[in-house]
Amino acid sequence: MEKQPRLLCSELCVQRRPYEVILNCAILAWKDVQIGQKHTGRSIYGSVKAGSHCVPVCEIIAVQEKEDDSPCKDTGKWQKVPQSPVDCQHAFTVFYIERTRQHCWRCSNVTFHCSDQSLCLLWVQTIREQLGLLTNRPKRLLVYINPYGGKQRGKQIYDHKVAPIFSRATISTDVIVTERANHARDHLKTEADLKKYDGVVCVGGDGMFSEIMHGLVSRMQRDAGVDENSMEETLVPCGLRIGIIPSGSTDCVCYATAGSNDPVTSALHIVVGDSQPMDICSVHNEDSLLRYSVSLLGYGFYGDVLTDSERKRWMGPARYDISGVKTFLSHRYYEGTVSFLPAEGNLGTPRDKMQCLSGCAICRQTSSDRLVSKDEDSVSDAECRDTWTVIRGKFLAINAASMSCACPRSPKGLSPSAHLADGTTDLILVRKCSRIDFLRHLLRHTNKDDQFDHSFVEVYRVKQFRFTPRHQECDSEVDLRERESGAGGKRFLSQICREHRACGCMPSQSNWNCDGEILPYTAIQVRVHCQLITLFARGIEEQPVFEDPYTHCAI
Numbered sequence: 001m002e003k004q005p006r007l008l009c010s011e012l013c014v015q016r017r018p019y020e021v022i023l024n025c026a027i028l029a030w031k032d033v034q035i036g037q038k039h040t041g042r043s044i045y046g047s048v049k050a051g052s053h054c055v056p057v058c059e060i061i062a063v064q065e066k067e068d069d070s071p072c073k074d075t076g077k078w079q080k081v082p083q084s085p086v087d088c089q090h091a092f093t094v095f096y097i098e099r100t101r102q103h104c105w106r107c108s109n110v111t112f113h114c115s116d117q118s119l120c121l122l123w124v125q126t127i128r129e130q131l132g133l134l135t136n137r138p139k140r141l142l143v144y145i146n147p148y149g150g151k152q153r154g155k156q157i158y159d160h161k162v163a164p165i166f167s168r169a170t171i172s173t174d175v176i177v178t179e180r181a182n183h184a185r186d187h188l189k190t191e192a193d194l195k196k197y198d199g200v201v202c203v204g205g206d207g208m209f210s211e212i213m214h215g216l217v218s219r220m221q222r223d224a225g226v227d228e229n230s231m232e233e234t235l236v237p238c239g240l241r242i243g244i245i246p247s248g249s250t251d252c253v254c255y256a257t258a259g260s261n262d263p264v265t266s267a268l269h270i271v272v273g274d275s276q277p278m279d280i281c282s283v284h285n286e287d288s289l290l291r292y293s294v295s296l297l298g299y300g301f302y303g304d305v306l307t308d309s310e311r312k313r314w315m316g317p318a319r320y321d322i323s324g325v326k327t328f329l330s331h332r333y334y335e336g337t338v339s340f341l342p343a344e345g346n347l348g349t350p351r352d353k354m355q356c357l358s359g360c361a362i363c364r365q366t367s368s369d370r371l372v373s374k375d376e377d378s379v380s381d382a383e384c385r386d387t388w389t390v391i392r393g394k395f396l397a398i399n400a401a402s403m404s405c406a407c408p409r410s411p412k413g414l415s416p417s418a419h420l421a422d423g424t425t426d427l428i429l430v431r432k433c434s435r436i437d438f439l440r441h442l443l444r445h446t447n448k449d450d451q452f453d454h455s456f457v458e459v460y461r462v463k464q465f466r467f468t469p470r471h472q473e474c475d476s477e478v479d480l481r482e483r484e485s486g487a488g489g490k491r492f493l494s495q496i497c498r499e500h501r502a503c504g505c506m507p508s509q510s511n512w513n514c515d516g517e518i519l520p521y522t523a524i525q526v527r528v529h530c531q532l533i534t535l536f537a538r539g540i541e542e543q544p545v546f547e548d549p550y551t552h553c554a555i
């Protein structure tokens with residue numbers, strides 16, 4: 001990293017030891033002057049080895065002056081801190097982000113004691129000025145809490161873990177505790193004065209996130225006069241960022257965008273004003289929009305798990321495991337036709353093992369391509385090229401994963417290489433197979449083995465897809481023939497019905513699981529809308545890099 005000009009450099013006391021403290025516009029660093037040169041290379045992430053510490057300014061949460069004669073933090077006793085080497089009566093505390101286990105962040109702090117008040121004020125003022133330059137940080141948030149999501153701890157989590165962080169960062173909030181399902185969605189769609197806010201936060205699970213996303217996306221389209229029902233329309237992106245404080249049963253949107261489902265980590269991503277664009281699928285039946293989806297659209301296995309689990313909501317998160325085992329044992333398969341428009345260009349493949357990490361090159365490339373060609377994903381162009389692929393078959397599961405869908409149950413997710421913001425979804429077709437093979441496939445979602453490496457599994461990266469269940473294929477085929485051949489159509493109809501009886505299969509059908517909601521139709525048409533919303537997140541960070549913290553702190 002290039003050396004930045006110093007804004008301040010002083011000798012201050014930390015825990016009664018003298019430290020050389022430096023602030024430039026990129027970092028705050030402090031080094032124990034007695035340990036001096038002995039330190040070795042180490043993490044850029046504010047760790048504490050060898051008496052040297054370094055925190056990027058963009059990861060400082062706040063700075064606060066300490067009252068005179070307050071109890072010394074280090075001893076807990078009321079006392080005047082010793083005068084040597086510097087007088088320590090005047091002090092200020094810096095609150096900053098510290099990385100802990102597995103992508104989790106914590107709010108840490110350090111108190112610097114100064115020789116005189118003017119020096120203390122200078123430090124406080126200069127750090128505040130630097131923080132003031134970080135214009136991506138939200139100042140006013142609208143927060144919706146679902147008190148009944150997950151283990152029903154949403155309110156408690158917000159009050160005890162999140163509100164104190166927002167208040168430390170001087171973020172003002174309007175908080176609404178929801179009173180019914182769709183309360184948040186409807187409020188956002190019709191009532192909320194969005195101009196007052198820099199972002200919207202939901203406290204809950206994927207269902208609650210879905211409410212917020214539907215409210216905001218619909219509001220944007222309505223205000224812009226865009227018809228959401230039409231698949232051909234280019235939707236207008238949302239201006240407000242969305243934060244997720246996870247307290248649901250699966251929390252897959254939070255887990256796949258932050259790397260954990262930890263409420264404090266999510267609150268800190270909001271405070272520092274992170275931005276992660278995200279794709280959204282619109283799901284249609286004929287000329288009407290059914291819903292939007294950001295994570296899983298699943299027919300067959302995941303549809304059946306969800307349908308069964310809805311009757312067991314009272315069990316909390318365990319309902320998915322019980323319904324999962326039950327659905328697995330029932331081993332139902334479904335017939336139908338899947339058609340899709342494959343993704344073109346350098347968008348990778350679902351089996352390329354290129355995980356979508358923070359600053360992902362594929363998603364960044366997609367962003368810049370979109371700036372060049374605004375019309376790049378227009379439906380009519382694609383359809384004109386007539387590149388639809390059609391697959392008929394018997395399936396245990398048809399899944400579309402617009403992101404990895406990583407969650408605590410499956411840390412690498414349904415499609416480990418799916419991208420958050422590339423304008424595509426990964427279509428996973430699991431054909432009819434034996435129970436033991438299906439179990440092998442499911443088990444691979446929980447370990448390092450490749451869940452797509454089975455003869456009965458196919459996976460495609462697509463921009464649009466359609467599904468028609470077999471019984472509707474018959475109907476539409478009949479309709480078409482009847483229309484085409486007039487009276488002769490009646491003969492054709494009876495022939496199809498005879499064939500159907502002969503094959504002995506009951507026209508069974510499943511439901512679509514759309515991000516945890518059941519869709520009322522089985523025949524659907526889906527289109528991916530690239531980067532329609534932005535979250536307060538940064539994607540999953542790579543493991544820390546090691547570097548000399550004091551002089552070459554990489555940021």
Ligand SMILES: CCCCCCCCCCCCC/C=C/[C@@H](O)[C@H](CO)NC(=O)CCCCCCCCCCCCCCC
Nearest residue numbers: 206250252295296320324325328405410442443445515516
């Ligand atoms: C043997 C162990 C196999 C474990 C396999 C685990 C695979 C888990 C994959 C999870 C993918 C989650 C995708 C996210 C979907 C969310 O938009 C949605 C809303 O929150 N959640 C669900 O639909 C909730 C979906 C929850 C699905 C749970 C499925 C559990 C399957 C258990 C099968 C057990 C077979 C045991 C045989 C003896």
Ligand SMILES: Nc1ncnc2c1ncn2[C@@H]1O[C@H](COP(=O)(O)OP(=O)(O)OP(=O)(O)O)[C@@H](O)[C@H]1O
Nearest residue numbers: 149150178179180204205206207208248249250251
């Ligand atoms: N006050 C409320 N009363 C009843 N239901 C509500 C209320 N507020 C929100 N909901 C609904 O509760 C449903 C589930 O909420 P949420 O997503 O927070 O938890 P979950 O289902 O346990 O978690 P996940 O979606 O991660 O599996 C959502 O679909 C939401 O619409």
Ligand SMILES: [Ca+2]
Nearest residue numbers: 279402419424
């Ligand atoms: Ca995607």
